[in-house]
Amino acid sequence: MKYYLVTILALMLFGVPAVSSRFGGEVDYVAQxxxxxxxxxxxxxxxxxxxxxxxxxxxxxxxxxxxxxxxxxxxxxxxxxxxxxxxxxxxxxxxxxxxxxxxxxxxxxxxxxxxxxxxxxxxxxxxxxxxxxxxxxxxxxxxxxxxxxxxxxxxxxxxxxxxxxxxxxxxxxxxxxxxxxxxxxxxxxxxxxxxxxxxxxxxxxxxxxxxxxxxxxxxxxxxxxxxxxxxxxxxxxxxxxxxxxxxxxxxxxxxxxxxxxxxxxxxxxxxxxxxxxxxxxxxxxxxxxxxxxxxxxxxxxxxxxxxxxxxxxxxxxxxxxxxxxxxxxxxVSRAYDTVALPHTWKSVISEKNTQNTDVFALQSALLVDGEYPPYARDLSDCPRTGKLGPCTQTALQQFQKKYSISGETNIVGQRTMQILNTNYGISF
Ligand SMILES: [Zn+2]
Known part of the structure; x- marks a missing residue:
């Protein structure tokens, strides 16, 4: 962190020492x-x-x-x-x-x-x-x-x-x-x-x-x-x-x-x-x-x-x-431009708010696949958190629809896992 407060200070002269932030801590890095x-x-x-x-x-x-x-x-x-x-x-x-x-x-x-x-x-x-x-x-x-x-x-x-x-x-x-x-x-x-x-x-x-x-x-x-x-x-x-x-x-x-x-x-x-x-x-x-x-x-x-x-x-x-x-x-990027992939999913993801690398890789796979972030959302709304929340669940629904998977709403069940592993589990 190096900045703190966003302020437009119009008359700030190049070189006048910056005012220390009231938030303290560190950061300076500013030329004196x-x-x-x-x-x-x-x-x-x-x-x-x-x-x-x-x-x-x-x-x-x-x-x-x-x-x-x-x-x-x-x-x-x-x-x-x-x-x-x-x-x-x-x-x-x-x-x-x-x-x-x-x-x-x-x-x-x-x-x-x-x-x-x-x-x-x-x-x-x-x-x-x-x-x-x-x-x-x-x-x-x-x-x-x-x-x-x-x-x-x-x-x-x-x-x-x-x-x-x-x-x-x-x-x-x-x-x-x-x-x-x-x-x-x-x-x-x-x-x-x-x-x-x-x-x-x-x-x-x-x-x-x-x-x-x-x-x-x-x-x-x-x-x-x-x-x-x-x-x-x-x-x-x-x-x-x-x-x-x-x-x-x-x-x-x-x-x-x-x-x-x-x-x-x-x-x-x-x-x-x-x-x-x-x-x-x-x-x-x-x-x-x-x-x-x-x-x-x-x-x-x-x-x-x-x-x-x-x-x-x-x-x-x-x-x-x-x-x-x-x-x-x-x-060097081969098939994937993220180290989150390829990934092998081994267990069902069903708990809301589960947070782990399976979910981080899932979000990455959904992004590469075109479903993430879902609809009109962007990555600020839906960052890759590794957490199974609403953004991921919505994208997952789109993914399941695309691959004709039913009965696994809001979870990564056996069939979803199989498609994920087939498409995103293999190293090229
Ligand atoms: Zn810093």
Missing amino acids: IFSQATEQLAAVILSHNPKTVADIKSRYTSPIVQVASINDKSIHNKVRILIVPGHEPNYGGAEYSSLKERDMTVELAQDLAGFLEKDTHYEVFVTRDGNDWSPIFAEYFKNNWQNIIDWQAGSAQDIAHRISSGTVVPPTKTVYHNKAPSNVAYRLYGITKWANENDVDITIHIHFNDAPGHGSRTPGDHTGFAIYIPERQYANSATSKVVAETIFKRLSKYNPVSSLTGESAGIVEDPDLIAIGAHDTADAASMLIEYGYIYEPQFLNAGTRDLAIKDLAFQTYLGLEDFFSAPDAAA
């Missing part, structure tokens, strides 16, 4: 900007080498050369993807019931890395696991702390000069973000600095959202995902957008787009999120994906959580494959 820039840093020269779509794609198509060190940037030619699980080891992020966003982001990051690493076109870096920063980043922060601080200040001053000279127009904000404690903010800047220095092509920050104003045991009002990309005036914005669009297309087939005003377009430009290059700092195509709201039932339920998270990772992976190569995307 001008206050830290000093005249002494006027001499800081910012070299910017933003990636173009052609740059990144040429890596994918060039022959693979194995290199011994990540520092051999002159000859490495795999696509470098940096995955950043949101928040820090043991600190920050949304919490709901016993769930912690900072652990969910690691799980999704590891799932995504696992898919990508099967493809030799990619070289994947993940900044941390559930306990620690990876050794590369722990060392980098330790050895470069002052450099990161100076670089941030220089970047802030540079953008301030560009605004005062009229080459950058201060953007208006539509989604508010909380402010990060400075050490957290500097580590985020440090990750971007490292990515620039190590020729990273694509950076993906992984988060789960939270909505303001709900109780500790009461789910909030919003559901769905959103992808944040850099504001359009930033050098890495255009490339980020092209990559984000292919990921958006995959995610939106199975998952609702955020219902929050300001996120409902699905892909949201933002000038102030440090993660994706506040102050125009990032070279890589960069995005921050809010994969859904932490209190959504498919995450809350331990029986469906791992599958739901893995599926989000899989669709992100397929979106990247789409960006690079449609034939490769088709090959």
Whole structure:
């Protein structure tokens, strides 16, 4: 979660520190900007080498050369993807019931890395696991702390000069973000600095959202995902957008787009999120994906959580494959573009509100089959929750009608199970 309150603040000047949300918690990620820039840093020269779509794609198509060190940037030619699980080891992020966003982001990051690493076109870096920063980043922060601080200040001053000279127009904000404690903010800047220095092509920050104003045991009002990309005036914005669009297309087939005003377009430009290059700092195509709201039932339920998270990772992976190569995307998605399928249904599903992977797979099968979401509903009305509720029962009725199944109203009985297993139980 990184935003909280949606407010249109017309006069928000690029760079004025964001007001901390009264909902507290974490999230900042917002550039603090001008206050830290000093005249002494006027001499800081910012070299910017933003990636173009052609740059990144040429890596994918060039022959693979194995290199011994990540520092051999002159000859490495795999696509470098940096995955950043949101928040820090043991600190920050949304919490709901016993769930912690900072652990969910690691799980999704590891799932995504696992898919990508099967493809030799990619070289994947993940900044941390559930306990620690990876050794590369722990060392980098330790050895470069002052450099990161100076670089941030220089970047802030540079953008301030560009605004005062009229080459950058201060953007208006539509989604508010909380402010990060400075050490957290500097580590985020440090990750971007490292990515620039190590020729990273694509950076993906992984988060789960939270909505303001709900109780500790009461789910909030919003559901769905959103992808944040850099504001359009930033050098890495255009490339980020092209990559984000292919990921958006995959995610939106199975998952609702955020219902929050300001996120409902699905892909949201933002000038102030440090993660994706506040102050125009990032070279890589960069995005921050809010994969859904932490209190959504498919995450809350331990029986469906791992599958739901893995599926989000899989669709992100397929979106990247789409960006690079449609034939490769088709090959890896095979018959199914969800890890929920194929699935073998072994027992009758009859209890209303049953929640498990059988129901999650059922919802996925009904979606692929064309019955889900039913009638005029959409995925915001009928998300794949893994729960047998009215949306699924209605879609199931349509499915049973299509396959001439009777006597199994509102349940997955023997005959329905047989058709499901025949059509969606086989791996191709
Ligand atoms: Zn977050």
